[in-house]
Amino acid sequence: DTEVTQTPKHLVMGMTNKKSLKCEQHMGHRAMYWYKQKAKKPPELMFVYSYEKLSINESVPSRFSPECPNSSLLNLHLHALQPEDSALYLCASSQLTSGSLSYEQYFGPGTRLTVT
Amino acid sequence: AQSVAQPEDQVNVAEGNPLTVKCTYSVSGNPYLFWYVQYPNRGLQFLLKYITGDNLVKGSYGFEAEFNKSQTSFHLKKPSALVSDSALYFCAVRRSGGYNKLIFGAGTRLAVHP
Numbered sequence: 001d002t003e004v005t006q007t008p009k010h011l012v013m014g015m016t017n018k019k020s021l022k023c024e025q026h027m028g029h030r031a032m033y034w035y036k037q038k039a040k041k042p043p044e045l046m047f048v049y050s051y052e053k054l055s056i057n058e059s060v061p062s063r064f065s066p067e068c069p070n071s072s073l074l075n076l077h078l079h080a081l082q083p084e085d086s087a088l089y090l091c092a093s094s095q096l097t098s099g100s101l102s103y104e105q106y107f108g109p110g111t112r113l114t115v116t
Numbered sequence: 117a118q119s120v121a122q123p124e125d126q127v128n129v130a131e132g133n134p135l136t137v138k139c140t141y142s143v144s145g146n147p148y149l150f151w152y153v154q155y156p157n158r159g160l161q162f163l164l165k166y167i168t169g170d171n172l173v174k175g176s177y178g179f180e181a182e183f184n185k186s187q188t189s190f191h192l193k194k195p196s197a198l199v200s201d202s203a204l205y206f207c208a209v210r211r212s213g214g215y216n217k218l219i220f221g222a223g224t225r226l227a228v229h230p
Contacts, residue, residue, distance in 0.1 A: 042222060094216055096216070104150060107161070
């Protein structure tokens with residue numbers, strides 16, 4: 001099973017709302033990622049988790065709060081977002097890179113977020 | 117600094133003809149290169165990667181890519197295009213510093229016409 005699932009598929013939220021995006025994989029991957037993708041642009045890395053610990057935060061505003069409750073799940077908590085945060089949010093997972101080994105990332109279908 | 121360039125915003129190909137989507141890279145050290153495809157309103161799907169070994173890499177859906185160290189290129193190819201290949205294609209290079217961070221190119225939209 002090489003599937004990464006994400007819920008919800010679509011989300012519309014106001015600037016004062018709190019919502020969460022969810023991601024799940026059952027491939028035994030110990031690295032998980034959140035990306036933000038604007039229309040017709042490449043994905044931009046937001047966060048990287050390895051062994052359920054936050055390893056990288058690419059200077060993401062604090063209104064985005066990631067969480068990795070276990071090795072299969074990854075959440076992204078959203079609070080007080082701005083309209084410019086509207087985008088496709090992609091989750092991905094991979095085996096952990098080691099030395100000269102480099103593993104492809106498997107992406108979920110994404111959550112289309114609209115902030116009103 | 118590491119970077120990836122996809123010089124063409126769009127590539128148009130007739131069905132049945134060969135296709136090439138171009139990618140050049142700039143890295144220090146050995147390059148780790150990837151191709152992904154994205155269909156409308158979908159996530160990215162992995163096509164193939166070059167880590168080491170043969171310069172011609174074969175991947176999913178009949179795609180292949182040729183690694184050329186002297187030209188710092190990693191062009192994606194397919195001998196016979198299908199209309200269903202129409203999508204957005206991203207080349208990516210692994211960033212240094214661990215954690216499998218990727219730098220993506222801007223993307224190339226492939227349009228295959230019947």
